[in-house]
Structure formats: C-alpha cells, structure tokens
Amino acid sequence: MTGLISKAIEVGVRQRYPRLFSPVTLGAMRLENRIVVPAIQAGFARNHDLGERFIERYAQLARGGAGMIVLEATTVHPASGPHPTMPIAYRSSDRAAFAHLAEIVEGAGCRLVAQLHHTGSSRVAADGAVERIAPSPVPDFYSGEVPRAMTPVEIDETVSAFVSAAAVFASAGFSGVEVHAAHGHLLSRFLSPHWNERTDSYGGSLHNRTRIVREIVAGVRAACGADFVVGLRITGDEGIPDGIGPAQAAAVLTDICSATPVDYVSLTQGTVAPNFGDHIPDMHYPPTPFLPLTSDLRARIGAAVPVIAVGRIRTADDAERALSEGCCDLVAMGRALIADPDLPRKARSGGEVRRCLYCNLCWGRVQAGQAGECVVNPGWGRPSPLRVTRRRRITVVGGGVAGLEAAAGIAERGHEVTLLHGPRLGGKIAAESTLPGRAELGLLVNELHRRAIAAGVGFRELPRPADADAVLAEAPDAVILATGARMPRPTLFADAESVSDVGIRELVDGIQQPRDSPLPTGDRRGVLVVVDDYHDTAVYALTELLAPDHARTVLLCTRPEIGAFVPWVGRLGIQRRLSAAGVDCVTSVVPVAWEPGALRYRSADGTLTTQPHVDRIIWATTRTPDLEIADRLTRAGVPYHVVGDASGPKTLVDAIEHARTLVADFH
Known part of the structure; x- marks a missing residue:
C-alpha cells in the first residue's frame, strides 16, 4: 500500500512539475533536477575556516533535494x-x-560547484584595509574609492589564481567551478565599457574586454580536464550609462564562448550603483522580475549554452512556469532555499514549504560582517535542539514574532506551553504586513502560528495586555516575557491640544487593508509631517501610503540619512519610492517647537525652519521595553526570561534569533 501511495505521489509531481524535476546535463555533468542553489554568502566561516555550521548548511541543502549547489x-x-x-x-x-564538504554534498546525490571570486574594488563603503585594484581607476559609486589600475603582471597573476583555485576544487572532488564575472566585482569591470578604460589588449574592443575571462576559462579547461564543469555568472543588465545591457551581455557571452565555451551561464542583474537592489530583489519587487531579461538573453544566444535564471523565484510553481515558458534551462532559488532547504523534497511530496519573505535581512547581516541569520529559518546550518527529559509548564506572554518563536521552539522541545496574546497575533510585524509592499511579512506570522499549533502550544486570547494576575493564574513553572516595546509620545506634543498627532504603531495597528488609490485632489488634507526617530521600514511604508492623501508630506529624520537600520539594498528602494510619492525628506533635524498649524525644527547647523499648514503629525520614536509585570513575577518567586524587544529594541531578524537562542538554552 505504501508503495502505491509513493508511486501516485511521484506521478502527481511529474504532472505538476514536468520540467522542474526532469534531469539536465551541463557539460559532462548530469543533474537529477533543475533546481540550483546559487552562491549566497552566509557569513558562517570564521577566519576563513569552514566550521561545523558552514558544512551543515550545505549538508541540509543537499539532503533537501536540490540538483546543484554553487x-x-x-x-x-x-x-x-x-x-x-x-x-x-x-x-x-x-x-x-x-x-x-564535497564528499557530503556529492554523496547525497547533489552536484557541487565552487564559485571563484575576486572583489576588485567593489565596495559599498570605504574601508582602507586593502589597496583596491580594478581594470581602470574609475571611482566606485558608493565607497568613493578610486582603485589603482592593474598592471599586466597583476592580470597574469589573477588569471593564474583563478586557475589554481579551480584545480584545488577539482582535486577536492567538486564537479566544477563557476567564474564570477557579475555584480561589479573585478571580472565584470573588465567586461563593462563603463568601468574598463584600458587601452591595452585588455580594454577597448569587446574582444579585448573579454580576454581575461577567456584566459581563465581556457586555463581551467587545461588544468582540470574537459569533464570538469565550468560555468559563468554574468550581468544581463548593469543599468548604468555605457554599461552592459541585454544586447551587450549576449555579445559578451557569444565572444567568450566562440573560443572558450562554458557549460552554463548564470544570469544576474544590477551592479554596485544606484540600482544595487536589483541583484537581490526584495519583497517590493514583483515575483520573478527578471525573467524577461533571462528570456531575452536565451533567445539571443540560442540553445548552445544552458541558462540559469535567478531573482525572486519564490516557489516550485514559479520555477516550473519559468522553465515551461522557455525563459531558462535551470532555476536558481537562493533565498527560497535558505528559508526551507527541503523545498525540492517537499515540492515532490506535497509538504508544507516555509516561504521566504524577501526581507533581505540575511543579506544585511552578512554585509555588516555577521552571520546571515534567516527570519523564517533561524536554525539553518544548526542541528535541531534535543527534546527535554523533564517536561515543565511554561507561559509565554506576548504574541509577537519573538513570543511565537519562543513558544513554538520550547513546545517543540517537549514542554507544555501556553501563549497569552492580544487580538492580533504577530504584533508589530502583523500590523506592518498591511502596509504597501510588506504583505509577505504575513507569511512569517502564519508560519510561526502553524509551528506553534503543530507543537501543541495552547493559545489564550486576552482583551487587554496580560497583567501579572493573568500570568500567575496559569501556575507556570517559568515565564517568557515577550511583551515588546513601546514608542513614547514625544514630550514636544505632551501638552499640545491643537495637533492631530499619533504614534506610528497605534496608526498602523488601526490599518486593516491598504487603500488601492489616493483621495481625489480636492479632498486632500494639508501638510503631513512624519517625525522619524525610528529609522526602520514601517515608517517609510506608512509615509508612502499616506502621502497621496495630503497636499504635501515632509519626512523629518533625526539621522544624516533615512533608513539607517535598513540594509543597503533595501534603503535604495525606500528612497526611490518616497521620491516617487513626492515626499520631501529632510535629514539631520530635530523638532523643537509646536504652535497651532506650525512645526519648528532645528537642522545640524543650528538653523531653525518652520513648516506651516501642518494638518497631521505622525511620530516614530525610539522604543522602550515594556516590563511592567516583571517585578510581580520576581516577588512571586516565578523565574522568567525576557525575549525580543522586551529586552531592548531589536530588528526583526535579531528578535527571532534572540528567541531561537533562548530556546536552544532552555531546559
């Protein structure tokens, strides 16, 4: 009977995903399916050493059923x-x-390819630690650094370094390598006429600009043999003046392959420029935003080189559609497979897949030199905590994401858990999911709720925030306080009677569904002022939502730039969307006085400016922890732990990681 069920499931998978789970050959390498884990930095190495978590990350991906890992x-x-x-x-x-690593991954039936990389001068901020080199001394957009042009000897050394690295991986048992020539890194700057101003044999004509890549590919072939796979990652559209566009990308690839064919091309987009967010599109982008670009390149080069599509391919359905429509030959599902390494296996069996939010907080942590923790999969790269031997009665206070993560994790370890919560599970994140472009945050709340129910958590909804009496009535052995943090009303408005002011959290909590269109021009109100001392995504999404209802919207930011707590790739999108909404952003200012209809603020140089005709003020202040019931628990002799924002304001990923750490240490 079991065999018949398994066979029926396999037939169903073939019918639903006939292309995705069909085999494909890259050079001499056969893949069992067309799902690729692209090269994504996780920040798990320590002093460049591959430790247990680094290895376990790739072991989980291989066991999950992907066809190839880069x-x-x-x-x-x-x-x-x-x-x-x-x-x-x-x-x-x-x-x-x-x-x-190769033994583990290849032993699981997954092919392992190493991405070979040289940063060159690509940086979002100057660090001065290493002299930056590039084909030409063209300043970086963000770091402002002017690299030194490489000498012919240095170019030869670089080619040799790529070839030597490939030989290392061939001897280690890898199936191949992928040459990274995208995203503004060293090799891509040789390929791009925007960055390459050389007048020698490595610059000028397209054939000269591709020379360094052709030399690397030829060197790898000679050193590693014809059966060793060589892939190439290039940019399909840099999106900058005189840069590589779709037609140029096809010409670059054709020129490279005419002399030194590669076994596949992984097509990405964007560079370290104002379109930086394109190379890792977040939740504000539509699904699969770059498939037209991939399809265009594939049409230009023909079927000679298999093409891997990348960019917010969220689900197996997205992937199957891309393949069946002929946009590509394989699909890269990077962040989706971080969120759930078992996505391929679950797609085959019909299991529940953890969905990526595309919040890019993992990327932000890596960019900051930290481990790239995942909001929906905080345990990735780690073994699951062991179940406890002594079951205890635990009460979790607060139904935000930290409380849900703690409740689910502690129950999964074997404890009896009750969660006391208000009318809306998910707290501030559930509220933020109602704002423009933030709907996918709701996936996190749904996933945590699902996990908690599956683990046996008991839910108790209260009409008002839980007090000490409600907690003690549960007779807990221990309490988890996930009571969050509050935004205090600015003292400037404490006694004001003639201002319609409201905190962002209270306002967002009242939003159930974003409006589809702005008010008619004649119905718009006066000036909206948003005072931003919070610097996170919800402030800007709410501003974007409300701006069309007002004749003018002014965002007053206390820091030198907006989005200080948002990763670079997301920050740029915020600036574009606020600009498109007509929001006037003023930075490095502090509100100092209010009188009916007018707000006065001071700039960094001491200048005072008055904004007249103010109809409404929204403020977002630095949060303070809410721990009102902690003293009662202490007096009652009930041990408690504080998690999430209640222990101090945190980003979403830090709040989840804080809860995960508590769960791992909880006995």
Missing part, C-alpha cells in the same frame, strides 16, 4: 581583501575541509 563566493587571491567570514581557495590548510 558554493558561496570563494576568494582566489589575497588582493581581493576577503572578509574573515568568507572561504578562500589559496590556503593549503583548507583543502581537507573542501574535500569533506
């Missing part, structure tokens, strides 16, 4: 200035670890 960007030469959290290929002491 190892995260691995530096080929010290001149790249790799961060200590990145793997490197030029240190002999790492070769045994690479061989161990």
